Amino acid sequence: MAPKLLLPGRVIAAHGRHYEVELADGQVLKCFPRGKKSGVAVGDLVDVQPQGVDEGVIERCKERRNLLYRSDEMRTKQFAANVDQLLIVVAVEPAFSDELVGRAMVAAHSADIPVAMALNKADLLEGLPLARQRIKKLAQSIDVPVVEISAVNAEATRAALLPLLQGRTTLLLGQSGMGKSTILNALVPDAKAHTQEHSVALDAGKHTTTSTRLYHLPGDQGDLIDSPGFQNFGLFHLSAGDIERGFPEFASHAENCRFYNCAHRQEPGCGVLAAISQGLIDADRHSLYLRLLAENEAQQRY
Numbered sequence: 363m364a365p366k367l368l369l370p371g372r373v374i375a376a377h378g379r380h381y382e383v384e385l386a387d388g389q390v391l392k393c394f395p396r397g398k399k400s401g402v403a404v405g406d407l408v409d410v411q412p413q414g415v416d417e418g419v420i421e422r423c424k425e426r427r428n429l430l431y432r433s434d435e436m437r438t439k440q441f442a443a444n445v446d447q448l449l450i451v452v453a454v455e456p457a458f459s460d461e462l463v464g465r466a467m468v469a470a471h472s473a474d475i476p477v478a479m480a481l482n483k484a485d486l487l488e489g490l491p492l493a494r495q496r497i498k499k500l501a502q503s504i505d506v507p508v509v510e511i512s513a514v515n516a517e518a519t520r521a522a523l524l525p526l527l528q529g530r531t532t533l534l535l536g537q538s539g540m541g542k543s544t545i546l547n548a549l550v551p552d553a554k555a556h557t558q559e560h561s562v563a564l565d566a567g568k569h570t571t572t573s574t575r576l577y578h579l580p581g582d583q584g585d586l587i588d589s590p591g592f593q594n595f596g597l598f599h600l601s602a603g604d605i606e607r608g609f610p611e612f613a614s615h616a617e618n619c620r621f622y623n624c625a626h627r628q629e630p631g632c633g634v635l636a637a638i639s640q641g642l643i644d645a646d647r648h649s650l651y652l653r654l655l656a657e658n659e660a661q662q663r664y
Contacts, residue, residue, distance in 0.1 A: 434596030538591030
């Protein structure tokens with residue numbers, strides 16, 4: 363029996379049980395995983411067995427550098443694999459959730475994925491000072507770069523964001539209504555054609571991102587992965603150690619803890635608690651850490 367013809371490719375879109383895989387020559391195949399369980403994510407490098415003209419079977423997924431996903435008691439939602447950075451999009455209006463932004467940061471840092479933030483709708487001057495204040499509180503303790511944009515100005519948006527995206531695969535993540543699609547269309551002009559095409563295929567009246575897709579920035583400047591907006595961000599898959607890694611500002615202070623297995627809750631001689639009392643670590647970040655530990659411990663009991 364002749365060996366299977368396997369072609370290397372990269373998953374660039376996920377639609378339920380089928381995926382789009384881009385081959386080395388730029389051809390895109392509609393692919394299905396072998397077997398009932400796939401576990402495949404956008405950004406995965408895979409080997410595909412071609413079937414017919416434009417279809418194929420995903421035979422195997424190669425080892426990942428990372429995978430960003432969320433999970434709660436009901437389900438797990440994968441965002442993307444093999445990403446170089448996470449760009450969290452927030453906006454002056456509507457109001458964004460500090461809690462959800464904080465959770466997304468923890469997920470990224472626990473997977474060693476650098477984080478940046480884009481504050482969209484910066485032309486809404488009345489609400490801008492408060493949004494800036496909230497972003498500063500979220501970002502300053504962990505040196506997260508923040509770029510202010512007004513995505514309706516496509517040229518200015520490209521000028522502000524492209525230096526941050528250059529040569530990287532960036533996952534675009536944010537709550538619904540933050541303007542991710544507008545940012546995407548500013549950065550990737552032909553993305554509008556893609557979204558309209560999918561809206562027609564899905565018989566949708568207007569485009570809201572319902573699936574994850576990878577786009578190439580013009581001129582091979584990098585790749586941008588767009589994902590659906592989210593309204594919750596469970597981290598039930600993280601261990602206590604993973605959660606602590608999600609708070610990189612703890613690391614240097616944890617070296618001063620009296621006990622090697624200090625959980626940074628109320629232990630005597632805790633370097634992290636001392637840093638909080640000195641204003642070196644934000645107390646709200648520590649409160650999020652405690653909530654995540656409690657959630658995951660409660661999940662393990664059931």
